[in-house]
Amino acid sequence: MSKTIQKNLVVEKIITAQKTSDGAGVSLYRSLGSHQLPTVDPFLMLDEFKSDNPNDYIAGFPNHPHRGFETVTYMLAGKVEHKDHKGNVGIIKSGGAQWMTAGRGIIHSEMPVQEDGLMWGFQLWVNLPSYQKMKEASYQNIEPEHVSEIHLESGSLIRVIAGKSMGIEGAVKGIDTDPLFVDMRLVTEDSVSHPIEQTHNSLVYVYRGLIHIGDPDDSRLETVKQGQLAVLSKGTNLSLKAGKEDTGFILLSGKPIGEPIAKYGPFVMNTEAEIQQAIEDYQSGNLANA
Numbered sequence: 001m002s003k004t005i006q007k008n009l010v011v012e013k014i015i016t017a018q019k020t021s022d023g024a025g026v027s028l029y030r031s032l033g034s035h036q037l038p039t040v041d042p043f044l045m046l047d048e049f050k051s052d053n054p055n056d057y058i059a060g061f062p063n064h065p066h067r068g069f070e071t072v073t074y075m076l077a078g079k080v081e082h083k084d085h086k087g088n089v090g091i092i093k094s095g096g097a098q099w100m101t102a103g104r105g106i107i108h109s110e111m112p113v114q115e116d117g118l119m120w121g122f123q124l125w126v127n128l129p130s131y132q133k134m135k136e137a138s139y140q141n142i143e144p145e146h147v148s149e150i151h152l153e154s155g156s157l158i159r160v161i162a163g164k165s166m167g168i169e170g171a172v173k174g175i176d177t178d179p180l181f182v183d184m185r186l187v188t189e190d191s192v193s194h195p196i197e198q199t200h201n202s203l204v205y206v207y208r209g210l211i212h213i214g215d216p217d218d219s220r221l222e223t224v225k226q227g228q229l230a231v232l233s234k235g236t237n238l239s240l241k242a243g244k245e246d247t248g249f250i251l252l253s254g255k256p257i258g259e260p261i262a263k264y265g266p267f268v269m270n271t272e273a274e275i276q277q278a279i280e281d282y283q284s285g286n287l288a289n290a
Protein backbone atom coordinates (compact mmCIF):
# COMPACT_ATOMS: atom_id res chain seq x y z
CA MET A 1 0.00 0.00 0.00
CA SER A 2 1.43 3.35 -0.96
CA LYS A 3 0.68 6.32 1.22
CA THR A 4 -1.55 8.90 -0.44
CA ILE A 5 0.08 12.28 -0.67
CA GLN A 6 -2.38 15.04 0.11
CA LYS A 7 -2.76 17.55 -2.65
CA ASN A 8 -4.68 20.77 -2.08
CA LEU A 9 -7.21 21.82 -4.68
CA VAL A 10 -6.60 25.31 -6.04
CA VAL A 11 -8.83 27.71 -7.94
CA GLU A 12 -8.21 27.48 -11.68
CA LYS A 13 -10.90 29.85 -12.87
CA ILE A 14 -13.56 32.15 -11.40
CA ILE A 15 -16.79 32.78 -13.30
CA THR A 16 -19.24 35.52 -12.32
CA ALA A 17 -22.83 34.30 -12.75
CA GLN A 18 -24.66 36.20 -15.48
CA LYS A 19 -28.25 37.39 -15.14
CA THR A 20 -30.48 35.74 -17.69
CA SER A 21 -34.02 34.46 -18.12
CA ASP A 22 -35.36 30.98 -18.78
CA GLY A 23 -38.64 29.03 -18.70
CA ALA A 24 -41.62 31.37 -19.26
CA GLY A 25 -39.62 34.34 -17.96
CA VAL A 26 -37.89 33.37 -14.73
CA SER A 27 -35.02 35.64 -13.80
CA LEU A 28 -31.92 33.73 -12.77
CA TYR A 29 -28.12 33.81 -12.48
CA ARG A 30 -26.28 31.28 -14.64
CA SER A 31 -22.65 30.43 -13.96
CA LEU A 32 -22.04 26.99 -15.48
CA GLY A 33 -23.72 26.25 -18.80
CA SER A 34 -23.19 29.67 -20.31
CA HIS A 35 -20.91 30.59 -23.22
CA GLN A 36 -18.24 31.61 -20.69
CA LEU A 37 -18.19 28.09 -19.18
CA PRO A 38 -20.17 25.50 -21.22
CA THR A 39 -19.46 22.43 -19.05
CA VAL A 40 -17.26 20.98 -16.31
CA ASP A 41 -17.66 17.22 -16.81
CA PRO A 42 -20.02 15.75 -15.50
CA PHE A 43 -21.77 19.05 -14.66
CA LEU A 44 -23.64 20.85 -17.43
CA MET A 45 -25.41 23.82 -15.87
CA LEU A 46 -25.81 25.68 -12.58
CA ASP A 47 -28.47 28.35 -12.06
CA GLU A 48 -29.29 30.33 -8.93
CA PHE A 49 -32.70 31.98 -8.72
CA LYS A 50 -33.28 34.46 -5.90
CA SER A 51 -35.96 37.09 -5.78
CA ASP A 52 -38.74 38.41 -3.55
CA ASN A 53 -40.38 40.04 -6.58
CA PRO A 54 -43.04 37.63 -7.96
CA ASN A 55 -42.54 39.11 -11.46
CA ASP A 56 -39.14 37.42 -11.46
CA TYR A 57 -40.48 33.90 -10.81
CA ILE A 58 -44.28 33.64 -11.09
CA ALA A 59 -44.26 32.53 -14.77
CA GLY A 60 -42.25 29.43 -13.75
CA PHE A 61 -41.25 26.64 -16.08
CA PRO A 62 -44.38 25.30 -17.85
CA ASN A 63 -44.33 21.92 -19.62
CA HIS A 64 -40.96 21.14 -21.20
CA PRO A 65 -39.00 17.96 -21.99
CA HIS A 66 -35.64 16.57 -20.85
CA ARG A 67 -33.60 13.66 -22.18
CA GLY A 68 -30.15 12.27 -21.50
CA PHE A 69 -29.17 13.79 -18.15
CA GLU A 70 -30.27 14.64 -14.59
CA THR A 71 -31.76 17.82 -13.15
CA VAL A 72 -31.21 18.63 -9.47
CA THR A 73 -33.32 21.25 -7.73
CA TYR A 74 -32.33 22.48 -4.25
CA MET A 75 -34.42 25.10 -2.47
CA LEU A 76 -33.26 27.58 0.19
CA ALA A 77 -36.56 29.48 0.36
CA GLY A 78 -39.98 29.11 -1.24
CA LYS A 79 -41.69 26.12 -2.83
CA VAL A 80 -41.78 24.67 -6.33
CA GLU A 81 -44.43 22.24 -7.56
CA HIS A 82 -43.31 19.57 -9.98
CA LYS A 83 -45.71 17.67 -12.30
CA ASP A 84 -44.76 15.24 -15.04
CA HIS A 85 -46.44 13.44 -17.94
CA LYS A 86 -46.61 10.21 -15.91
CA GLY A 87 -48.78 11.80 -13.25
CA ASN A 88 -46.02 12.29 -10.69
CA VAL A 89 -46.65 15.40 -8.59
CA GLY A 90 -44.56 16.79 -5.77
CA ILE A 91 -43.57 19.94 -3.97
CA ILE A 92 -39.92 20.77 -3.42
CA LYS A 93 -39.89 22.70 -0.15
CA SER A 94 -37.43 25.13 1.38
CA GLY A 95 -34.40 23.09 2.46
CA GLY A 96 -35.39 20.11 0.31
CA ALA A 97 -34.11 18.73 -2.96
CA GLN A 98 -35.17 16.72 -5.97
CA TRP A 99 -32.72 14.62 -7.97
CA MET A 100 -34.48 13.78 -11.25
CA THR A 101 -32.89 11.31 -13.63
CA ALA A 102 -34.62 12.23 -16.89
CA GLY A 103 -33.12 9.29 -18.78
CA ARG A 104 -34.94 8.73 -22.10
CA GLY A 105 -37.54 11.31 -21.30
CA ILE A 106 -39.57 13.39 -18.91
CA ILE A 107 -42.02 16.13 -19.82
CA HIS A 108 -42.68 18.24 -16.78
CA SER A 109 -43.53 21.63 -15.33
CA GLU A 110 -41.77 23.34 -12.43
CA MET A 111 -43.96 26.12 -11.02
CA PRO A 112 -43.78 28.34 -7.93
CA VAL A 113 -46.40 27.51 -5.31
CA GLN A 114 -46.31 30.93 -3.67
CA GLU A 115 -47.58 34.21 -5.16
CA ASP A 116 -45.27 36.40 -3.11
CA GLY A 117 -42.27 36.20 -0.79
CA LEU A 118 -38.74 35.02 -1.37
CA MET A 119 -38.04 32.29 -3.94
CA TRP A 120 -34.44 31.12 -3.65
CA GLY A 121 -32.85 27.98 -4.97
CA PHE A 122 -30.60 26.26 -7.45
CA GLN A 123 -30.88 24.02 -10.45
CA LEU A 124 -27.93 21.85 -11.39
CA TRP A 125 -27.73 19.68 -14.51
CA VAL A 126 -25.63 16.52 -14.29
CA ASN A 127 -24.75 14.48 -17.36
CA LEU A 128 -25.41 10.73 -17.71
CA PRO A 129 -22.98 8.26 -19.29
CA SER A 130 -24.10 7.01 -22.73
CA TYR A 131 -25.34 3.66 -21.43
CA GLN A 132 -27.75 5.43 -19.04
CA LYS A 133 -29.07 8.19 -21.29
CA MET A 134 -32.04 6.10 -22.46
CA LYS A 135 -32.86 4.48 -19.11
CA GLU A 136 -36.30 4.94 -17.63
CA ALA A 137 -36.83 8.20 -15.76
CA SER A 138 -36.62 8.13 -11.96
CA TYR A 139 -36.72 10.47 -9.00
CA GLN A 140 -35.11 10.88 -5.62
CA ASN A 141 -37.18 13.38 -3.67
CA ILE A 142 -35.46 14.55 -0.49
CA GLU A 143 -37.69 16.21 2.08
CA PRO A 144 -36.00 19.01 4.08
CA GLU A 145 -35.89 16.85 7.24
CA HIS A 146 -34.14 14.05 5.31
CA VAL A 147 -31.22 16.20 4.23
CA SER A 148 -28.26 15.09 6.39
CA GLU A 149 -27.05 17.95 8.58
CA ILE A 150 -23.68 18.22 10.31
CA HIS A 151 -23.44 20.83 13.04
CA LEU A 152 -19.82 21.77 13.67
CA GLU A 153 -18.64 23.00 17.08
CA SER A 154 -17.87 26.38 15.53
CA GLY A 155 -21.57 26.86 14.76
CA SER A 156 -21.08 26.15 11.06
CA LEU A 157 -23.53 23.86 9.28
CA ILE A 158 -23.01 21.36 6.46
CA ARG A 159 -26.06 20.00 4.64
CA VAL A 160 -25.31 16.90 2.55
CA ILE A 161 -27.59 16.24 -0.43
CA ALA A 162 -25.39 13.67 -2.21
CA GLY A 163 -22.06 12.04 -1.46
CA LYS A 164 -20.24 11.99 1.86
CA SER A 165 -19.06 14.81 4.09
CA MET A 166 -17.38 14.40 7.51
CA GLY A 167 -18.36 10.72 7.35
CA ILE A 168 -22.05 11.51 6.85
CA GLU A 169 -23.80 10.39 3.67
CA GLY A 170 -26.44 12.33 1.78
CA ALA A 171 -29.81 10.78 0.93
CA VAL A 172 -29.26 10.69 -2.83
CA LYS A 173 -27.92 7.28 -3.82
CA GLY A 174 -26.94 5.20 -6.83
CA ILE A 175 -25.72 7.93 -9.18
CA ASP A 176 -23.03 6.75 -11.57
CA THR A 177 -21.00 9.98 -11.50
CA ASP A 178 -20.58 9.54 -7.71
CA PRO A 179 -21.56 13.17 -7.04
CA LEU A 180 -20.85 15.24 -3.96
CA PHE A 181 -23.44 18.00 -3.45
CA VAL A 182 -23.17 19.86 -0.16
CA ASP A 183 -24.45 23.20 1.10
CA MET A 184 -21.90 24.63 3.52
CA ARG A 185 -22.72 27.53 5.81
CA LEU A 186 -19.59 28.66 7.59
CA VAL A 187 -19.68 31.22 10.39
CA THR A 188 -17.29 34.17 10.33
CA GLU A 189 -13.70 33.12 9.55
CA ASP A 190 -14.35 29.42 10.24
CA SER A 191 -12.06 26.97 8.40
CA VAL A 192 -12.93 23.54 7.03
CA SER A 193 -10.88 20.89 5.23
CA HIS A 194 -12.81 18.54 3.00
CA PRO A 195 -11.50 15.39 1.29
CA ILE A 196 -12.14 15.18 -2.45
CA GLU A 197 -11.83 12.21 -4.81
CA GLN A 198 -8.64 12.69 -6.79
CA THR A 199 -10.23 11.79 -10.12
CA HIS A 200 -13.24 14.11 -9.72
CA ASN A 201 -13.91 17.58 -11.06
CA SER A 202 -15.00 20.11 -8.43
CA LEU A 203 -16.81 23.44 -8.29
CA VAL A 204 -17.70 25.90 -5.53
CA TYR A 205 -20.57 28.39 -5.97
CA VAL A 206 -20.84 31.12 -3.33
CA TYR A 207 -24.37 32.33 -2.55
CA ARG A 208 -23.57 34.39 0.56
CA GLY A 209 -20.47 36.22 1.79
CA LEU A 210 -17.09 35.13 0.50
CA ILE A 211 -14.72 32.21 0.85
CA HIS A 212 -10.95 31.77 0.63
CA ILE A 213 -9.93 28.57 -1.17
CA GLY A 214 -6.54 26.86 -1.18
CA ASP A 215 -3.71 26.15 1.21
CA PRO A 216 -3.43 29.11 3.61
CA ASP A 217 0.37 28.70 3.61
CA ASP A 218 0.46 28.66 -0.16
CA SER A 219 0.54 31.70 -2.38
CA ARG A 220 -2.32 30.23 -4.44
CA LEU A 221 -5.06 31.32 -2.06
CA GLU A 222 -8.02 32.74 -3.96
CA THR A 223 -11.11 34.62 -2.81
CA VAL A 224 -14.48 33.67 -4.29
CA LYS A 225 -17.39 36.03 -3.69
CA GLN A 226 -21.17 35.84 -3.68
CA GLY A 227 -22.46 35.11 -7.19
CA GLN A 228 -19.18 33.55 -8.33
CA LEU A 229 -18.36 30.00 -9.36
CA ALA A 230 -14.85 28.64 -8.79
CA VAL A 231 -13.55 25.86 -11.03
CA LEU A 232 -11.05 23.87 -8.99
CA SER A 233 -8.01 21.80 -9.89
CA LYS A 234 -7.95 18.08 -9.16
CA GLY A 235 -6.69 17.15 -5.71
CA THR A 236 -7.46 15.27 -2.52
CA ASN A 237 -8.02 18.06 0.00
CA LEU A 238 -10.10 21.21 -0.22
CA SER A 239 -9.18 23.88 2.28
CA LEU A 240 -11.84 26.55 2.84
CA LYS A 241 -12.01 29.63 5.07
CA ALA A 242 -14.98 31.95 5.43
CA GLY A 243 -14.54 35.71 5.20
CA LYS A 244 -15.47 38.23 7.88
CA GLU A 245 -19.18 37.58 7.45
CA ASP A 246 -21.17 34.36 7.46
CA THR A 247 -20.69 32.45 4.24
CA GLY A 248 -22.86 30.04 2.27
CA PHE A 249 -21.77 28.03 -0.74
CA ILE A 250 -22.49 24.88 -2.72
CA LEU A 251 -19.63 22.41 -3.15
CA LEU A 252 -19.96 20.06 -6.12
CA SER A 253 -17.65 17.25 -7.13
CA GLY A 254 -18.21 14.43 -9.59
CA LYS A 255 -16.54 11.73 -11.66
CA PRO A 256 -15.94 12.93 -15.21
CA ILE A 257 -17.71 10.87 -17.90
CA GLY A 258 -15.26 11.69 -20.69
CA GLU A 259 -17.68 11.25 -23.60
CA PRO A 260 -18.61 13.61 -26.43
CA ILE A 261 -21.51 15.96 -25.66
CA ALA A 262 -24.18 16.95 -28.16
CA LYS A 263 -26.51 19.48 -26.55
CA TYR A 264 -29.63 21.17 -27.75
CA GLY A 265 -31.80 22.99 -25.19
CA PRO A 266 -33.24 20.35 -22.84
CA PHE A 267 -31.60 17.39 -24.64
CA VAL A 268 -28.05 16.28 -23.85
CA MET A 269 -26.81 13.30 -25.86
CA ASN A 270 -23.52 12.05 -27.36
CA THR A 271 -24.17 12.68 -31.07
CA GLU A 272 -26.11 15.06 -33.33
CA ALA A 273 -28.11 12.09 -34.66
CA GLU A 274 -29.29 11.33 -31.12
CA ILE A 275 -30.31 14.97 -30.68
CA GLN A 276 -32.31 14.81 -33.95
CA GLN A 277 -33.97 11.64 -32.67
CA ALA A 278 -34.85 13.35 -29.36
CA ILE A 279 -36.46 16.28 -31.21
CA GLU A 280 -38.42 13.88 -33.46
CA ASP A 281 -39.50 11.76 -30.50
CA TYR A 282 -40.68 14.87 -28.62
CA GLN A 283 -42.58 16.23 -31.64
CA SER A 284 -44.24 12.88 -32.31
CA GLY A 285 -45.19 12.39 -28.66
CA ASN A 286 -42.81 9.48 -28.19
CA LEU A 287 -40.10 11.10 -26.09
CA ALA A 288 -40.85 9.12 -22.97
CA ASN A 289 -42.08 5.97 -24.73
CA ALA A 290 -39.01 5.30 -26.84
Ligand code: MN
Binds near residue numbers: 064066071110
Ligand atom coordinates in the same frame (compact mmCIF):
# COMPACT_ATOMS: atom_id res chain seq x y z
MN1 MN B 1 -37.06 20.93 -16.10
